[in-house]
Amino acid sequence: MVKKVLKTAFQITIICLIYFAGNFISRLISDFIVIPGNIIGMIILLILLSTNTMKLSLIEETGNFMLKYMGFFFVPLIAGIMDSYKLIEDSIFQVLVILTVSCILVMFVSSKVTDYLIFRQKGSTND
């Protein structure tokens, strides 16, 4: 039990350290281009894993747990927009329609184009 708690705490610490490093780099380059610290952290972790500097098993358990319940961490943000809807109160219905229609369109077009290009790529390499 104690061992498991320590292990989880250790894994969380590593993940957070990478995140802080990402934030630090993000601030350094912020005059040039805005890349969020979490995206840079993701790239750092990817590099660490790809170059075998860090073993996946070192963070895998906690990482997978976080990904499985990822949705949970959005709950406060979503509860928050219900509070700030006054900003678009007058056109709330239209805005909701626009966002819904646009999101479905974007998702459909983007995945269809990717699917088609993957299919074509496969076709050309088989010939």
Next chain:
Amino acid sequence: MIKDTMTSLFYIMLTVIFFAAGFKINTKYKITALNPIIFAALAIFVFLSLFKIPYAEYSRGGKIISNALGPIVVVLAIPLYKNRDELKKNFVPIIGGVISSIITSFASVIILCKLFKIEDTILLSLLSKSITNPMAVESTKLLGGNEAITIASVVITGIVGATVAPAVMKFGKIKSNVAKGIGIGSSSHALGTSKAVEMNEETGAASGLAIGVTGLMTIIGIIILA
């Protein structure tokens, strides 16, 4: 001090309980529209309204939960790493898909806003709705919109994306898991990705990748064009 900590803890526990309840209901009845995220958010909203608690008060605990979103995006490197060969192989289709997503996003928002006669400030604030929040705020600044509207539109888009993703993939007859992930991540960023991760690892990996690529290409595009 102790009272503050207890307040934060109380709202964190409340969120956990509502989410767990939503999770239970969702796995038992399999209703996609009622996902645990929306269930919990609605429950909190009702709870706060019922007891007349301002959102800022709840936020003392809520903020701590939201802060964990940073490290979570970092962890998306895990599925990315596991599926790196499949993703590398599909480099060109992925870039093609992301570019098509950005064009579709901008075009559809502009056309729909004109159709509904939406004022320009709102239009400009909605343009960045498909990219991850910190990047969306930045691109709205570049475009001259309202940041608060952008944040709300990003979250709403994410909820819509996570909800419609399985249906869009089914009716769109999307075959490749990579293509599914690119579609989800490029349209509805991290919130959509939370659904993609549930679908399968490859889709989750592609979706996580799409968050970064779409955000970056959108900002670079705006800098070049504006």
